[in-house]
Amino acid sequence: MAFVQQSSPHARNARPTSRVMLWVLIAALPGLFAQTLFFGWGNLINVVFCVALAILSEAALLRLRKKPVLFFIRDNTAAVTGLLLGLSLPQFAPWWVSAVAVISAIVVAKQLYGGLGSNPFNPAMVGYALVLVSFPVAMTTNWAEPAMLWNSAPGFSETLATIASGQQTAFDGWTMATPLDEYKHKITIHTAAEVLNHPTFGNNVARGWEWVNAAFLAGGLLLIGLRIISWHIPAGFLGGLIVMSLAFGSNADLYTPLSLHILAGGTMLGAFFIATDPVSAATSHQGKLIYGAGIGILIYLIRTWGNYPDAVAFSVLLMNFAVPFIDHYTPPRTYGHHKARRGVPGSQG
């Protein structure tokens, strides 16, 4: 009789990629729930639209590349890219902004580089950065006002109609500058107390945003608990941001305070869900810490001295560039070796 011939190991107990990605989708739900609770239906609509479009573009490209479509679609990675964009884009961003972001993420940043596992850059952030520099108006004026400030909250159909209409900017009464944006521009001529009077900050740190960030933090901790991500990148990310903020921006009358850096903008989403994309991140534990810290530091630099109110996308992409370099110099010390073999083959170390 013919026996199965196979290379060891014969036993396996792996959590398939599809389930890993499913857990990422699930862990993001608290954040999406908080966004919907505090900023209306916009993010939910964006998420559904982006996920659907991401899967469609992935399928189309797989077909063009003559790859098994279902086999790859089922790994859920396109859905995660769509989800991350839906969570990051402004609530009232017109549909074509989202479409450009998703298509450039999946088609250009992912599939044209060789598909899953071969993309040097975080696909979602490539899409985000592209629309951010291409459509600055649509990307800055469409952030929803926190729900409790709305006189007449836009319902699901109104929100959907606004997004679907394709208008560059949504109804002024529904939108408001984000806390990071507000603080950055007002602090140059006002004191901290005056700036914080603005309703976008609320009673705590940043109305609505603080809960959204807390929810993403909770989801992120779940992922760490499930060993789907390691703690190194978020720790480096938040550590870098905190250290920079304490070192350079402790004066709240001149700089955005630490609390806002941590609990406003895309900080927690970035730290736990975006920067942790394993394909485009550094490899070893040490490398991940450096990679995360680099992102945190760059976010602080761009938020404070750059032109943009938030900077997750640019920072992640810039550190993506640095990954091969980081990887060369941060391999772990192998058992039985005195020290790690850093550098490239042929070099000393």
Next chain:
Amino acid sequence: MTQLWDFSGGVHPPGHKEVSTTRPVRNAGIPELLILPLQQHIGVPAEPLVEVGERVLKGQKIADIKAGMGVPVHAPTSGVIESIADYPVPHPSGMADRCITLKPDGQDQWCALNPVKDYRSLERDQILRIIRDAGISGMGGAGFPTNIKLQPPRDRKVSTLILNGAECEPYITADDMTMREKADDVIAGLKIMAWILRPERCVIGIEDNKPEAIAALRRATEGTQTEIVVIPTKYPSGGEKQLIQILTGMEVPSGGIPADIGVMCQNIGTAVAVAKSVFEGKPLISRVVTMTGEALQDPGNFETLIGTPIEYMLEHAGVDQNAVSRLVLGGPMMGYTLTTESVPVIKTTNCVIAATAAELPAPPPEQPCIRCGQCAEACPMELLPQQLFWHAKAAEFEKAEHLNLFDCIECGACSYVCPSSIPLVQYYRFAKGEIRAQQAEQLKADRARERFEARQARLEREQQEKELRRKERAKAAAEAQAKKKADAEKAAVKGEAVDERAAKSALVEQALARKKAKAEASQSPATSAPPAEETPDIGALEKQLSQAQAKLDTMQGMLDDAKAQQADNVEKLERAVAKNHDRVKRAEALLAEARDKAAARPSESRSTH
């Protein structure tokens, strides 16, 4: 409580050990035919000491090592040697190798045995000799000759002797059952090895999932200094390097052996074999084999004669032929699949898994690596499996080597956890094989180059010597001529009646004759100067020409290569090419000349062929 260290990574596969531990070790009995490979150990194969048709007794040495490393093979029972030929042997490649087959006669008649009662009264070398002559090699996996392992280099004093009772691979329970049932033999073997090595510490490392074995060993070591150290169950704690780290906190240096840090690991089965060889005088002719897997109705451990076909063992354990999808020799993490059940049990065979398709299913198709890092978390050697995979797949072997590919112990933990179900270990084996092949190729090329360069140097030297001789001859000739001229002048001066013209023409004739002689000599330097009139051998000349042409071509090729690589031997090669070019021309000229002559005398030239 002994201090324990943890090793990095590791996985927790389900044990499946209860499948084979419910019943005590049974005797597998004597099969109809025993197949005894001549190489069951690391080293050179043993050479047969018996002839086909010869009757041998149980325990009789039937093959031994004449030169080199290795251990002998013994007859596991009495019977007749049926053949000495190639049979399939247990090997991942499914290859066949030299085996002695023995037809048992059923009498199971022992040869004369020489048990030793008090081994302490013997010299260490004598004990090592006994262990060697008993054919004992490591029974845990690799099969390194035990007597050689027990003699580490003089500067490598073994201070810690470890008995490896971890048995971390799922399914396998051979060591577990041995420790439960033969704890005294295990300890006796350990004591003999300790007496040889004189370590400061004797430790038995054993995973905490074997409470019965732990209890048995504790009883057997009561009142002795041997430590029974219970370690947490985690694969691969029984890997030599990992066990040493757990028990001592030290790491075996990369590329080194445990003795480098004063440690030695021995296998449980080996300890029992050593005890038997000394106290009973019996060679290693049987071992405990775990027969397990869901395709067996009666799994368990069997005391099995070396050489017993797996087929016989499967039947013994109640195999359901239709249910077996995969036969694994060894454990599910590091074992290899068998192509045929006709291979025999050998000294290193510890387990056979007859698995059903549901038990060890085929892996799902390989997906792209997403660098999730689960493999690196699981790697007990602290490697970066995802990077090694990347480089192995891209055939960037230099980079893989730089990331310590050769420190990989192929434990399979990375593949076990890979979400993309990538057969990582297979990629590493491939990369290692490629690198080894490249190194062998490089070595061969280096040797060829050395040979070539040495030859070039020799030819150059000979050429120079020839040139020197030529110059000397020319000088001598010039002197002789000058002298002659002087003599002639003297004679003329003396007024002798000499026709000046005649003298001159004589001189010219002499010179011509010399030149002719020289030309002849140089044309046929190798042959014993055949007469010029004889017909030249056209065939030989043609061969000479083609050889010279071929040499010129290779030389030209080498020169081109060297130029492309800007090697430092370009000059030398250029000279060589020029020289070969001349040689070809000369050969061509000779051949043309010979052909002309042959054309003049066709009949004769035919006959020379």
